Amino acid sequence: MSSVSIPPPKCLLKSLVVPYRHMFGPGPSNVPLRILEAGANPVIGHMHPEIFKIMSDIKSGIQYMFQTQNNMTLAVSGTGHSAMECAIFNAVEPGESVLTAVNGIWGERAAEMTERIGARVNTIVTPPGGFFTNAEIEQALSKHRPVLFFLAHGESSTGVLHPLEGIGQLCHKYNCLFLVDSVASCGGTPLYMDQLGLISNPTRSSTVLYS
Ligand SMILES: Cc1ncc(COP(=O)(O)O)c(C=O)c1O
Structure with a gap:
């Protein structure tokens, strides 16, 4: 007969105390109190009708934040x-050409991830602290056709906060998806997706944006 030899850890029998920093x-x-309180709501299933309303409200909030009417707006x-x-x-298949702008570690990281799925990764590189002109970006788009x-x-x-003006239009011109990493900029500076032309068109081109 088996017996439990490892007792429940004493540290887990106490309430969790996390200090404010x-x-x-x-x-x-730091997370605003309103958000922390929302996290204390009951868990419901992904097929409960109420969740669809919550997801739809979140979508409206993201559309407001990015100033976009793009219907393919969702939270992950x-x-x-x-x-x-x-x-x-979800956007790249093995063997496809991808272009990554590298002016710091996040461009490098995106290039590594894309390489790992077997895409053909091309980079434009500038020393940390630098940025790319639209002419440089267009030249690389026309050369590599990513x-x-x-x-x-x-x-x-x-x-570095990279200017986005005109780049969406260039990606449309070369029928290429434009993936914008706004993890560190979102909320700190405006990002008006539709005004910047970061919107879907009927062919392949559109913008994938995450924050
Ligand atoms: C620009 C940028 N992209 C992506 C990430 C990755 O975010 P996480 O640390 O939540 O995985 C960070 C994190 O600092 C970031 O600054």
Whole structure:
């Protein structure tokens, strides 16, 4: 007969106490009380009718945040890395050409992820702290004809906020998806998707944006 030889850990028999800390980095960050309280709501199933209303309200909030009427707006709960993987893995097939702008670690990270799924990764590289002109981006798009172009809006490793004006239109011109990483910029600076031309068109081109 088997017997339990490992007792329940005493530390887990006490209530969890987490101290309040002020956090001023790009993340983790302090969470407003309203959000913490929302997390204390009951768990319901993904097929309960109420969840559809909640998901739809969240979608409206994201559309407001990014100032977009794009109907394909959805929340993926997870870390920034999970959003990067989700966007890249769902948009790129092995063997396809991808272009990544590297001006810090997030461009490098996106290039590594894309390489791992067997895509043909091309990069435009500038030293940390630098940025790319639209002419440089267009030259690379026309040379490599990628299915997806990655750019970090807020490159948190260097503090560079990359201009986005005109790049959406260039991606439309070259029929390429535009993947924008706004993990570190969202909420800190405006990101008006529709005004910037970061919208879907009827062919392949559209914008995949995560924050
Ligand atoms: C620009 C940028 N992209 C992606 C990430 C990854 O986010 P996470 O740490 O939540 O995985 C970070 C995190 O600092 C970031 O600054």
